[in-house]
Every structure is written in structure tokens, then in C-alpha cells.
Amino acid sequence: MRYFYLFACIAFCNVVKAQSPEDSVKAAVNQLFTAMKNADSSLLVSSFADSALLQTIVTTKEGKVEVKNESIIEFASFINKTPKGDADERIVFDILKIDGALATVWAPYKFYYKGKFNHCGVDSFQMLRVNGKWKIQYLIDTRRKQGCE
Numbered sequence: 001m002r003y004f005y006l007f008a009c010i011a012f013c014n015v016v017k018a019q020s021p022e023d024s025v026k027a028a029v030n031q032l033f034t035a036m037k038n039a040d041s042s043l044l045v046s047s048f049a050d051s052a053l054l055q056t057i058v059t060t061k062e063g064k065v066e067v068k069n070e071s072i073i074e075f076a077s078f079i080n081k082t083p084k085g086d087a088d089e090r091i092v093f094d095i096l097k098i099d100g101a102l103a104t105v106w107a108p109y110k111f112y113y114k115g116k117f118n119h120c121g122v123d124s125f126q127m128l129r130v131n132g133k134w135k136i137q138y139l140i141d142t143r144r145k146q147g148c149e
Contacts, residue, residue, distance in 0.1 A: 022096055025103045025127055028134035029091070036087040041080035048072050049128050049135035057142045067140075088112040091123060103127035103134065109141075110148060120148035 028047065035044035048054075054070040079087060088111070095106035105125040111118045121142035128137040 021098050021103075025096060025098065025105060025134050026093060028127060028136070029093075029105055029107065029125060032136065033089050033091065036079055036082075036089060037085060039079055039082050039084045039087070041076035044076045044079055045072060047136055049130055049137045052136055053138045053140075055138075055140040057140065059144075086114045088115075101129040103129075111143075117148070119143045119145050 032044060032047040035041070035047060052072060054072050054075060056068045056070060058066050058068050060066060089109050090112070091107040091109040093105065093107055095104070097104045103125075105123070105127060107123045107125070108120070109123055110120045121144055123139060123141045125136055126138035127134050129135075
């Protein structure tokens with residue numbers, strides 16, 4: 001009986017640990033990258049809140065910085081047409097802050113396409129807890145080919 005209580009305590013601690021707010025936010029962010037890698041447009045769309053915004057900061061050939069708006073549906077359609085395993089974005093959770101139903105994630109990344117390095121940058125997420133689930137409300141990223149060490 002003593003072993004049962006010990007096992008129950010360990011299991012309870014692991015469940016509590018696995019359900020921390022930080023882990024829940026990370027899981028929601030990672031869902032997006034799992035969807036990309038698996039070419040799963042439905043999972044990708046479900047990662048975002050209904051009114052979510054998706055933007056990318058680009059530098060033109062002339063050196064001008066611009067913000068490019070992207071449609072989540074168009075992005076999902078592109079991912080759906082990409083062969084499974086070809087879109088592989090690898091992130092590092094650098095900063096994660098939570099206040100109630102709002103979370104901020106700053107995540108440097110490297111993007112690989114068909115197994116080869118393509119570009120790197122930073123993903124900046126604004127997360128929103130909707131009906132107990134974290135969703136991406138706003139995602140903006142930078143993209144560059146150099147300085148990715």
C-alpha cells in the first residue's frame with residue numbers, strides 16, 4: 001500500500017507539472033510547427049484565434065523595411081500543398097510571459113525547407129487563452145539569411 005501512495009504522489013506531481021501555464025503556452029506554439037511539418041492545414045488554422053493577425057517583417061532589395069500581412073487561410077493552403085516534412089521550423093523559447101489570458105512568447109528560430117537551411121529570425125507571439133485553450137492572436141516574425149549562428 002505504501003508503494004501505491006508513493007506512485008500516486010509521483011503521478012500527481014507529473015500531471016501538475018505537465019499542466020503548468022508555461023507548458024500550455026509552449027504546447028500551443030509548438031502545435032503550429034507540428035502542423036507545418038506535417039502539412040496539416042486544419043491543425044494549423046486551429047492554432048490561431050478567430051481574429052488572429054499574421055505578419056512578417058521583410059527588407060526589400062533597396063534596404064527598406066516593410067511589414068507584409070499574410071492571410072492565415074492562404075498560409076494554411078500553402079502548408080497543405082507542401083509535402084509532409086518539408087517545412088521544418090525549429091524554435092527556442094527565449095522569453096515567455098503570462099498575465100491572465102494573455103501570454104507573450106519571443107522565440108528565435110531556424111527554418112529548414114526540404115532538410116536544408118533556408119532562413120532564420122525571431123517569432124513574436126501574442127497568445128490569448130480562449131475557453132481554456134491558448135491560441136495565437138498575433139504572430140509577427142523577422143527573416144534573414146545571415147547572422148543565424
